[in-house]
Amino acid sequence: MVTEIIRTEKLVKNYYRNNDTKNPEARIEVLKGLDITVNEGEYVCIMGSSGGGKTTLLKIFGMMEAITDGKFYFKGRDASDLWKDELADIRRREIGFVFQDFYLMDSLSVGENIMVPMILDKALASEMKEKMQGLAKRFGVEKLLDKAPKELSGGEKQRIAICRALINDPDVIMADEPTGNLDAKSSRRLMETFDEINQGMKKNIILVTHDPKIACRSSKIFFIDDGVIAAVLEKRDGDSAQFYREILRMMEQMEGQTDAD
Ligand SMILES: Nc1ncnc2c1ncn2[C@@H]1O[C@H](COP(=O)(O)OP(=O)(O)OP(=O)(O)O)[C@@H](O)[C@H]1O
Numbered sequence: 001m002v003t004e005i006i007r008t009e010k011l012v013k014n015y016y017r018n019n020d021t022k023n024p025e026a027r028i029e030v031l032k033g034l035d036i037t038v039n040e041g042e043y044v045c046i047m048g049s050s051g052g053g054k055t056t057l058l059k060i061f062g063m064m065e066a067i068t069d070g071k072f073y074f075k076g077r078d079a080s081d082l083w084k085d086e087l088a089d090i091r092r093r094e095i096g097f098v099f100q101d102f103y104l105m106d107s108l109s110v111g112e113n114i115m116v117p118m119i120l121d122k123a124l125a126s127e128m129k130e131k132m133q134g135l136a137k138r139f140g141v142e143k144l145l146d147k148a149p150k151e152l153s154g155g156e157k158q159r160i161a162i163c164r165a166l167i168n169d170p171d172v173i174m175a176d177e178p179t180g181n182l183d184a185k186s187s188r189r190l191m192e193t194f195d196e197i198n199q200g201m202k203k204n205i206i207l208v209t210h211d212p213k214i215a216c217r218s219s220k221i222f223f224i225d226d227g228v229i230a231a232v233l234e235k236r237d238g239d240s241a242q243f244y245r246e247i248l249r250m251m252e253q254m255e256g257q258t259d260a261d
Helices: 054-061 084-093 110-120 125-138 154-166 184-200 240-260
Strands: 004-016 027-039 043-048 069-074 095-099 172-176 204-208 220-225 228-234
Touching: 004 054, 027 054, 027 220, 027 228, 043 054, 043 240, 054 069, 054 172, 054 204, 084 095, 095 154, 110 125, 110 154, 125 154, 154 172, 154 184, 172 184, 184 204, 220 240, 228 240
Parallel strands: 043 204, 043 220, 095 172, 172 204
Antiparallel strands: 004 027, 004 069, 220 228
């Protein structure tokens, strides 16, 4: 049986300049009626034109933004039926986030940074330490645990941020341009980490990226252009080479459209 992790129906998101919700002229229509489903185990990318609404969509998936209209279900639960506390619990326990800028706390050691979500959950110190060390070992950062974040390279910082995202054992990892601040070698290593999280740990991944090489590792890509789904590409028979060509073609097509606008 296929289990849905995320489903949207005619999802609409508007922002309002200066929070002026009464003034239609202040309205910015970002997402314009999206129907998207992400099933259990899928590794999905969101790509598309700059300003098209990718980050906004990811924030909605991660319960960081409310929707304006339509429906958004997380594991079958209608987000509009959930209380603030329930949303916060889902955000902390069922979703792990990875951001382009890492967001590690300089006043804490690397090991403590990994444990932050469990500290917020008031978990037992021994349990936190054990999980933190297990993840650090799995992702090859166990030698860094006593260091300060500022002593690490970008790639190391991002692997620490991934350990932090995984510490509460969420079902879904969401990442917004996670390789945006990394060099090519660190990006490749990070992508292997995401493969391991998806295939080894059996977790969903939803990733926003502009990089076709990164997107090529996923199984499905939603292209968002000006708030609508311009295309959905799926990897067929695990054929990465063919998938890569299709991604490039789609990117070219979308760039062509933007140039013509
Ligand atoms: N909090 C906000 N208030 C008002 N407008 C916003 C807000 N957040 C985003 N926007 C606007 O919504 C639109 C979509 O932004 P979003 O960041 O989702 O796009 P994106 O596809 O992720 O872009 P990029 O690829 O450049 O990161 C943009 O026009 C942006 O200026």
